[in-house]
Amino acid sequence: MSLFSNNHKLLPKLYYRCYSNPYYSTISSNSNNNNTSKRIFTVKGTINKPPFNSDSNNNSTNNRKLLKKRKKRAEFEKEYESYGQSWYDFKEFEKIPTVSSGIYSLDYKLGIGGIPLNHITEIYGDSSNGKSTLSMFLASRFQNQQLNSDDHDSTNNNNNNVLYIDTENSFNTEWSEKIGVDSSKCLVIQPQCAEDAFSIIENSLIQQRFKVIILDSVSSLIPYEDLSSLYINDKSYTNFNWLQKSLERISKIIRKSGTSLIFTNQTRYSISSNNNNNNGTTSINQDPYKNNNNNINSELTSFGNSILSPFIDIGLELKRDRYLVELSNNQQQQNIVGIKCQVLIKKNNLFIHSDSMLNSNYLKLFNQWTPTFDIHFKNGINNINSDDFKLLAQELNLPTTTTNVNEIDKLIKSKLFK
Structure with a gap:
């Protein structure tokens, strides 16, 4: 029995077209007349998704970036001592004349x-x-x-x-x-x-x-x-x-x-x-002491x-x-x-x-x-x-x-x- 024999009306709810992404797997249908497979729809899934490959080169570049950031921050903290302090670590603020x-x-x-x-x-x-x-x-x-x-x-x-x-x-x-x-x-x-x-x-x-x-x-x-x-x-x-x-x-x-x-x-x-006139302009309260309009x-x-x-x-x-x-x-x-x-x-x-x-x-x-x-x-x-x-x-x-x-x-x- 073919997968798409009678349930093709449900296909738009479950599947969508995606032909270029390698992380999507292809579903084939076998017809009764011939044994050739035809790609009809692609299904989002992890069937053909390759496992995670930890590239050593990428990790080394990321580590270098982190080291550079830490080095810059250390130099900045030496120049500005208050940069690494929290708000409750300050003893006193500037005295204003x-x-x-x-x-x-x-x-x-x-x-x-x-x-x-x-x-x-x-x-x-x-x-x-x-x-x-x-x-x-x-x-x-x-x-x-x-x-x-x-x-x-x-x-x-x-x-x-x-x-x-x-x-x-x-x-x-x-x-x-x-x-x-x-x-x-x-x-x-x-x-x-x-x-x-x-x-x-x-x-x-x-x-x-x-x-x-x-x-x-x-x-x-x-x-x-x-x-x-x-x-x-x-x-x-x-x-x-x-x-x-x-x-x-x-x-x-x-x-x-x-x-x-x-x-x-x-x-x-x-x-x-909120109080607009007919011409679209705003008006002011003429008597604010006696007016109780919210x-x-x-x-x-x-x-x-x-x-x-x-x-x-x-x-x-x-x-x-x-x-x-x-x-x-x-x-x-x-x-x-x-x-x-x-x-x-x-x-x-x-x-x-x-x-x-x-x-x-x-x-x-x-x-x-x-x-x-x-x-x-x-x-x-x-x-x-x-x-x-x-x-x-x-x-x-x-x-x-x-x-x-x-x-x-x-x-x-x-x-x-x-």
Whole structure:
């Protein structure tokens, strides 16, 4: 009985044609009329598959390649000792030079001791929440303190050790002096377009002329194309190509500049991608405070967050906590004299460079603590160190019998760090 007599309908399910591969065997059929064999189909199998032949030449060439790779790796490990180590074998990471922000609880919570050099810091929040005031206060701290950097050459800096780029045309010299900024050592520039602002930043970083550069603010920057045209080019404005290219150049220069770059930014509600109009364009949430539609994404983010985020190492969000009230002379009327602001750490890529790990006993209490500072409308920011220290010590349930800032600092460090 022939193998393919009546079951040829099942052949497509079991067999397929393959005439050139030597690892396939041929099935023959013997017809009744003659004894000649005819190749009809080939079956995948191991009937004629030759046994594995271990070629000595191939093995020798493979061994030579492995020896070459091991030799190259050994040479590389001698040049770079950390290449062969695991992450838990490192004793310590690079110590980043910093300048204290003046808010000691913020310095502790950042883990590195203050605002870092050679990195970008972003301060964002709603309007009139103290972003410009805090940036000016940080500028005064850079003016009054020496940089904790051995690689930084102080001779490269001229008298204008602070560069303030004002894109909102709102810089007030009298208010900055109340906060503590020395206006004689602060250079204020008001660029016309975004390209001018970033070219000034790039040249200043290359020349290492300033200790700190403040850009106030990113959300007010407008490209030259939009300024020169009668209408706004929506495509270039929403894609932020100009911003990404500028940040790519700056991020390569700032690592060896010895300068701290601080951006201030506004908050925006993200554009909804699910809520589409009839014409195919996306719409935004017109009233995000009252709208409960789940299809509309009303998340509050900083302006250009998707572009800025890869280049920013520390992100601080400012929120207005409450108003500061003071009784009048009659003690019958309350007057608003200032605001209390909270500083929320939204991003910190440099915490791993901390000198010490937090004590587990105080870690929970410390994580619940939010750094704050007061802004007085008449006097600016005053006595921020002592007030913040006392509140932090009370939160950690530490006995504070003294008002000396240095003694409170030692007490907090002894309990907070191992």
